[in-house]
Amino acid sequence: MDCTLTFLNTVLTITTDEKSDVLMGKVIHFFSTHFSTDFGKKDGSALATIKVSRTKEPKQFFQTEERVDNLYIRKSASDFFSIFVEKRTTGTIEYFYSKEADVSLIYHKELKNIEVYCSLEPNQREEMILIELIRDLVLKNEELHGSIVVHAASAEKNGEVILITGPKGAGKSTVLLELVRDHGYNFFSGDKTFLWVKDNCLMAKGWPDYPHLGLGTISKYPELVTKLSLEDEVRKNQATIWSTRHKMPVPPEILADFVTFSSPEIIAQLKKIIMPSVQKEIALRMLETPTSIEMLQKNIEIVKNHWNNYLDMSDRNVYDQSLKEVLTCLKGIPTVDLFGNGKIKAELLC
Incomplete structure:
Protein backbone atom coordinates (compact mmCIF):
# COMPACT_ATOMS: atom_id res chain seq x y z
CA MET A 1 0.00 0.00 0.00
CA HIS A 145 7.24 26.64 9.82
CA GLY A 146 5.93 28.90 12.59
CA SER A 147 2.85 27.07 13.87
CA ILE A 148 2.03 27.89 17.49
CA VAL A 149 0.42 24.92 19.25
CA VAL A 150 -1.95 25.72 22.11
CA HIS A 151 -3.19 23.11 24.55
CA ALA A 152 -6.83 23.87 23.80
CA ALA A 153 -9.98 22.30 22.46
CA SER A 154 -11.77 23.97 19.56
CA ALA A 155 -15.03 23.87 17.65
CA GLU A 156 -15.64 25.05 14.07
CA LYS A 157 -18.68 26.30 12.19
CA ASN A 158 -18.76 27.95 8.74
CA GLY A 159 -14.99 28.38 8.69
CA GLU A 160 -14.82 30.08 12.10
CA VAL A 161 -13.39 28.61 15.29
CA ILE A 162 -14.09 28.96 18.99
CA LEU A 163 -10.98 28.17 21.05
CA ILE A 164 -11.61 26.63 24.49
CA THR A 165 -8.64 26.86 26.82
CA GLY A 166 -7.81 26.75 30.51
CA PRO A 167 -6.13 24.59 33.15
CA LYS A 168 -6.65 20.85 33.52
CA GLY A 169 -10.16 20.02 34.69
CA ALA A 170 -11.58 23.46 33.78
CA GLY A 171 -14.20 21.93 31.50
CA LYS A 172 -12.75 22.32 28.01
CA SER A 173 -14.16 19.01 26.75
CA THR A 174 -17.52 19.66 28.43
CA VAL A 175 -17.93 22.94 26.55
CA LEU A 176 -16.62 21.47 23.30
CA LEU A 177 -19.15 18.63 23.28
CA GLU A 178 -22.00 21.02 24.05
CA LEU A 179 -21.04 23.26 21.13
CA VAL A 180 -20.91 20.23 18.83
CA ARG A 181 -24.01 18.42 20.06
CA ASP A 182 -26.31 21.39 20.74
CA HIS A 183 -25.14 24.30 18.59
CA GLY A 184 -24.24 22.81 15.22
CA TYR A 185 -20.48 23.13 15.53
CA ASN A 186 -18.03 20.57 14.21
CA PHE A 187 -15.40 18.87 16.36
CA PHE A 188 -12.21 20.71 15.36
CA SER A 189 -9.77 19.56 18.03
CA GLY A 190 -9.97 17.98 21.46
CA ASP A 191 -6.50 18.69 22.77
CA LYS A 192 -4.24 20.81 20.55
CA THR A 193 -5.01 23.70 18.20
CA PHE A 194 -2.47 25.16 15.76
CA LEU A 195 -2.44 28.96 15.38
CA TRP A 196 -0.65 31.33 13.00
CA VAL A 197 -1.24 34.75 11.46
CA LYS A 198 -2.18 35.26 7.82
CA ASP A 199 -3.21 38.63 6.39
CA ASN A 200 -3.58 40.01 9.94
CA CYS A 201 -6.05 37.25 10.82
CA LEU A 202 -5.53 34.42 13.30
CA MET A 203 -5.87 31.11 11.51
CA ALA A 204 -6.44 27.75 13.19
CA LYS A 205 -6.08 24.06 12.43
CA GLY A 206 -7.14 21.10 14.57
CA TRP A 207 -5.12 18.03 15.53
CA PRO A 208 -5.94 14.33 15.99
CA ASP A 209 -5.42 12.75 19.38
CA TYR A 210 -6.81 10.20 21.76
CA PRO A 211 -9.53 12.26 23.46
CA HIS A 212 -9.64 12.30 27.25
CA LEU A 213 -13.06 12.96 28.77
CA GLY A 214 -14.10 13.24 32.40
CA LEU A 215 -16.82 11.03 33.79
CA GLY A 216 -18.95 14.11 34.52
CA THR A 217 -18.79 15.17 30.88
CA ILE A 218 -19.59 11.67 29.67
CA SER A 219 -22.52 11.38 32.10
CA LYS A 220 -24.31 14.27 30.34
CA TYR A 221 -24.78 12.04 27.28
CA PRO A 222 -26.54 8.71 27.98
CA GLU A 223 -25.69 7.55 24.46
CA LEU A 224 -21.98 7.97 25.19
CA VAL A 225 -22.30 6.30 28.60
CA THR A 226 -23.81 3.27 26.86
CA LYS A 227 -21.18 3.20 24.11
CA LEU A 228 -18.44 3.15 26.76
CA SER A 229 -20.28 0.74 29.12
CA LEU A 230 -19.91 3.17 32.01
CA GLU A 231 -23.38 2.90 33.57
CA ASP A 232 -22.02 1.42 36.83
CA GLU A 233 -19.16 3.94 37.06
CA VAL A 234 -21.53 6.87 36.65
CA ARG A 235 -23.93 5.50 39.26
CA LYS A 236 -21.36 4.81 41.99
CA ASN A 237 -19.29 7.98 41.52
CA GLN A 238 -21.99 10.66 41.67
CA ALA A 239 -20.37 12.41 44.63
CA THR A 240 -17.06 12.96 42.80
CA ILE A 241 -18.18 12.67 39.19
CA TRP A 242 -16.59 16.00 38.18
CA SER A 243 -13.22 15.17 39.72
CA THR A 244 -10.26 15.08 37.31
CA ARG A 245 -9.29 11.67 38.66
CA HIS A 246 -12.18 10.21 36.64
CA LYS A 247 -10.75 11.40 33.33
CA MET A 248 -10.20 8.61 30.81
CA PRO A 249 -9.12 8.07 27.18
CA VAL A 250 -11.99 7.52 24.76
CA PRO A 251 -11.31 5.32 21.69
CA PRO A 252 -11.22 7.60 18.61
CA GLU A 253 -13.64 5.34 16.73
CA ILE A 254 -16.27 5.77 19.47
CA LEU A 255 -15.85 9.54 19.44
CA ALA A 256 -16.17 9.54 15.64
CA ASP A 257 -19.60 7.88 15.97
CA PHE A 258 -20.69 10.48 18.52
CA VAL A 259 -19.58 13.81 16.97
CA THR A 260 -19.22 15.38 13.54
CA PHE A 261 -15.65 16.33 12.65
CA SER A 262 -14.66 19.28 10.51
CA SER A 263 -13.38 18.36 7.08
CA PRO A 264 -9.66 17.49 7.26
CA GLU A 265 -8.96 20.22 4.67
CA ILE A 266 -10.54 22.96 6.83
CA ILE A 267 -8.36 25.87 7.94
CA ALA A 268 -10.52 28.28 9.94
CA GLN A 269 -10.34 31.79 11.38
CA LEU A 270 -10.31 32.21 15.15
CA LYS A 271 -13.52 34.00 16.17
CA LYS A 272 -13.82 33.72 19.95
CA ILE A 273 -12.09 32.31 23.04
CA ILE A 274 -13.97 30.62 25.88
CA MET A 275 -12.18 30.10 29.18
CA PRO A 276 -14.39 27.75 31.23
CA SER A 277 -14.60 26.98 34.91
CA VAL A 278 -17.27 24.31 34.88
CA GLN A 279 -18.79 23.57 38.28
CA LYS A 280 -21.82 21.46 38.98
CA GLU A 281 -23.11 23.52 41.89
CA ILE A 282 -23.80 26.91 40.33
CA ALA A 283 -25.88 28.13 37.40
CA LEU A 284 -24.17 28.92 34.12
CA ARG A 285 -23.03 32.45 33.36
CA MET A 286 -20.69 33.88 30.73
CA LEU A 287 -18.84 37.17 31.18
CA GLU A 288 -16.80 39.08 28.62
CA THR A 289 -13.23 39.50 29.79
CA PRO A 290 -9.93 40.84 28.41
CA THR A 291 -8.02 38.11 26.66
CA SER A 292 -5.67 36.48 29.15
CA ILE A 293 -2.41 36.37 27.23
CA GLU A 294 -0.72 34.98 30.34
CA MET A 295 -3.14 32.03 30.45
CA LEU A 296 -2.71 31.36 26.75
CA GLN A 297 1.08 31.53 27.03
CA LYS A 298 0.95 28.94 29.82
CA ASN A 299 -0.90 26.64 27.44
CA ILE A 300 1.46 27.01 24.48
CA GLU A 301 3.20 23.71 23.75
CA ILE A 302 6.57 23.17 22.11
CA VAL A 303 8.30 19.89 21.36
CA LYS A 304 10.76 19.29 24.20
CA ASN A 305 11.53 15.58 23.75
CA HIS A 306 14.06 15.50 20.91
CA TRP A 307 14.52 11.74 20.94
CA ASN A 308 15.61 11.67 17.29
CA ASN A 309 17.61 14.08 15.16
CA TYR A 310 15.80 13.68 11.85
CA LEU A 311 14.97 17.41 11.84
CA ASP A 312 17.32 20.20 12.91
CA MET A 313 15.35 22.21 15.48
CA SER A 314 18.10 24.72 16.30
CA ASP A 315 16.84 27.64 14.17
CA ARG A 316 13.96 29.26 16.10
CA ASN A 317 13.72 32.53 14.11
CA VAL A 318 10.57 31.67 12.16
CA TYR A 319 8.85 30.29 15.26
CA ASP A 320 9.80 33.25 17.47
CA GLN A 321 8.50 35.79 14.91
CA SER A 322 5.27 33.83 14.47
CA LEU A 323 4.76 33.68 18.25
CA LYS A 324 5.00 37.49 18.49
CA GLU A 325 2.42 37.87 15.71
CA VAL A 326 0.04 35.36 17.28
CA LEU A 327 0.21 36.96 20.75
CA THR A 328 -0.42 40.40 19.22
CA CYS A 329 -3.48 39.19 17.29
CA LEU A 330 -4.87 37.30 20.30
CA LYS A 331 -5.35 40.61 22.13
CA GLY A 332 -8.11 41.50 19.67
CA ILE A 333 -10.06 38.23 19.94
CA PRO A 334 -13.32 38.43 21.97
CA THR A 335 -12.99 36.32 25.10
CA VAL A 336 -15.53 35.14 27.66
CA ASP A 337 -15.16 33.48 31.05
CA LEU A 338 -17.70 30.71 31.53
CA PHE A 339 -18.69 29.78 35.08
CA GLY A 340 -20.94 27.02 36.32
CA ASN A 341 -22.67 24.19 34.53
CA GLY A 342 -25.72 24.26 32.32
CA LYS A 343 -26.85 24.86 28.77
CA ILE A 344 -25.02 27.55 26.80
CA LYS A 345 -27.43 29.93 25.09
CA ALA A 346 -26.90 30.44 21.38
CA GLU A 347 -26.83 34.26 21.70
CA LEU A 348 -23.80 34.00 23.98
CA LEU A 349 -21.82 32.50 21.11
CA CYS A 350 -22.40 35.36 18.68
Missing part, protein backbone atom coordinates in the same frame (compact mmCIF):
# COMPACT_ATOMS: atom_id res chain seq x y z
CA ASP A 2 1.17 3.52 -0.82
CA CYS A 3 -0.35 6.61 0.77
CA THR A 4 0.54 10.28 1.08
CA LEU A 5 -0.46 12.15 4.25
CA THR A 6 -0.62 15.96 4.18
CA PHE A 7 -1.00 18.34 7.12
CA LEU A 8 -0.42 22.08 6.58
CA ASN A 9 3.29 22.30 5.58
CA THR A 10 4.06 18.60 6.06
CA VAL A 11 3.88 15.82 3.48
CA LEU A 12 4.69 12.21 4.41
CA THR A 13 4.73 9.18 2.15
CA ILE A 14 3.80 5.80 3.64
CA THR A 15 4.68 2.48 1.98
CA THR A 16 3.83 -0.95 3.40
CA ASP A 17 4.15 -4.61 2.56
CA GLU A 18 1.00 -6.76 2.49
CA LYS A 19 1.57 -8.05 6.03
CA SER A 20 1.50 -4.54 7.51
CA ASP A 21 -1.38 -3.11 5.45
CA VAL A 22 -3.95 -3.65 8.21
CA LEU A 23 -1.72 -2.01 10.82
CA MET A 24 -1.07 1.09 8.72
CA GLY A 25 -4.71 1.22 7.72
CA LYS A 26 -5.56 1.76 11.41
CA VAL A 27 -2.83 4.38 11.81
CA ILE A 28 -3.89 6.29 8.69
CA HIS A 29 -7.52 6.13 9.83
CA PHE A 30 -6.48 7.74 13.14
CA PHE A 31 -4.92 10.71 11.31
CA SER A 32 -7.57 10.96 8.59
CA THR A 33 -9.85 13.18 10.72
CA HIS A 34 -7.33 16.03 10.29
CA PHE A 35 -4.87 14.94 7.57
CA SER A 36 -5.54 14.75 3.85
CA THR A 37 -4.95 11.20 2.59
CA ASP A 38 -4.13 10.19 -0.97
CA PHE A 39 -3.92 6.43 -1.46
CA GLY A 40 -1.84 5.03 -4.29
CA LYS A 41 0.35 8.12 -4.38
CA LYS A 42 4.01 8.69 -3.53
CA ASP A 43 5.50 12.17 -3.19
CA GLY A 44 9.19 12.54 -3.98
CA SER A 45 9.30 15.87 -2.14
CA ALA A 46 7.91 14.40 1.09
CA LEU A 47 9.53 15.28 4.41
CA ALA A 48 10.05 11.54 4.90
CA THR A 49 9.13 8.23 3.33
CA ILE A 50 8.05 5.81 6.06
CA LYS A 51 8.52 2.18 5.01
CA VAL A 52 6.65 -0.33 7.15
CA SER A 53 7.02 -4.11 6.99
CA ARG A 54 6.61 -7.22 9.12
CA THR A 55 9.52 -9.55 9.60
CA LYS A 56 10.28 -12.62 11.69
CA GLU A 57 12.94 -10.97 13.85
CA PRO A 58 12.73 -7.17 13.83
CA LYS A 59 15.73 -6.81 16.10
CA GLN A 60 18.04 -8.33 13.48
CA PHE A 61 18.04 -4.86 11.86
CA PHE A 62 19.32 -3.41 15.10
CA GLN A 63 22.86 -4.79 15.19
CA THR A 64 25.48 -2.18 15.99
CA GLU A 65 28.34 -1.92 18.47
CA GLU A 66 27.51 1.64 19.45
CA ARG A 67 26.53 2.72 22.97
CA VAL A 68 22.94 1.99 23.98
CA ASP A 69 20.74 4.79 25.34
CA ASN A 70 17.50 3.95 27.09
CA LEU A 71 14.84 6.62 26.68
CA TYR A 72 11.17 7.43 26.24
CA ILE A 73 10.00 8.58 22.85
CA ARG A 74 6.81 9.52 24.65
CA LYS A 75 6.41 9.92 28.39
CA SER A 76 2.89 10.18 29.78
CA ALA A 77 1.14 9.96 33.15
CA SER A 78 -0.62 6.97 31.59
CA ASP A 79 1.44 3.82 30.96
CA PHE A 80 -0.75 3.20 27.92
CA PHE A 81 0.69 6.24 26.14
CA SER A 82 4.29 5.91 27.35
CA ILE A 83 6.76 4.38 24.87
CA PHE A 84 10.21 3.22 26.02
CA VAL A 85 13.00 2.27 23.58
CA GLU A 86 16.69 1.47 23.24
CA LYS A 87 18.66 3.78 20.96
CA ARG A 88 21.91 3.34 19.07
CA THR A 89 23.53 5.74 16.59
CA THR A 90 25.94 5.01 13.76
CA GLY A 91 27.01 8.13 11.90
CA THR A 92 23.80 9.87 10.82
CA ILE A 93 21.68 6.69 11.13
CA GLU A 94 19.64 6.30 14.32
CA TYR A 95 18.31 2.93 15.48
CA PHE A 96 15.45 2.48 17.97
CA TYR A 97 14.06 -0.74 19.39
CA SER A 98 10.94 -1.24 21.52
CA LYS A 99 11.16 -4.54 23.37
CA GLU A 100 7.55 -4.24 24.52
CA ALA A 101 6.19 -3.94 20.97
CA ASP A 102 9.04 -5.81 19.26
CA VAL A 103 9.42 -2.96 16.76
CA SER A 104 12.59 -1.53 15.21
CA LEU A 105 12.87 1.98 13.78
CA ILE A 106 15.76 3.05 11.56
CA TYR A 107 16.04 6.78 10.75
CA HIS A 108 18.04 7.49 7.58
CA LYS A 109 18.25 11.28 7.66
CA GLU A 110 20.35 11.62 4.51
CA LEU A 111 18.08 9.32 2.50
CA LYS A 112 14.93 11.01 3.86
CA ASN A 113 13.38 7.71 4.87
CA ILE A 114 12.43 5.86 8.04
CA GLU A 115 12.24 2.07 8.10
CA VAL A 116 9.85 0.38 10.52
CA TYR A 117 10.10 -3.37 11.17
CA CYS A 118 7.25 -4.94 13.13
CA SER A 119 7.03 -8.51 14.38
CA LEU A 120 4.82 -11.12 12.76
CA GLU A 121 2.56 -11.03 15.85
CA PRO A 122 0.42 -7.84 15.80
CA ASN A 123 0.02 -5.90 19.05
CA GLN A 124 -1.52 -2.60 20.14
CA ARG A 125 1.81 -1.07 21.10
CA GLU A 126 3.12 -1.09 17.54
CA GLU A 127 0.19 1.10 16.50
CA MET A 128 1.04 3.58 19.24
CA ILE A 129 4.68 3.71 18.11
CA LEU A 130 3.74 4.48 14.51
CA ILE A 131 1.29 7.16 15.61
CA GLU A 132 3.98 8.77 17.76
CA LEU A 133 6.53 8.58 14.93
CA ILE A 134 4.20 10.55 12.65
CA ARG A 135 3.09 12.96 15.40
CA ASP A 136 6.71 13.75 16.23
CA LEU A 137 7.67 14.51 12.62
CA VAL A 138 4.66 16.72 11.98
CA LEU A 139 4.78 18.67 15.25
CA LYS A 140 8.47 19.45 14.79
CA ASN A 141 8.11 20.41 11.13
CA GLU A 142 5.15 22.67 11.82
CA GLU A 143 7.09 24.36 14.60
CA LEU A 144 9.87 25.07 12.11
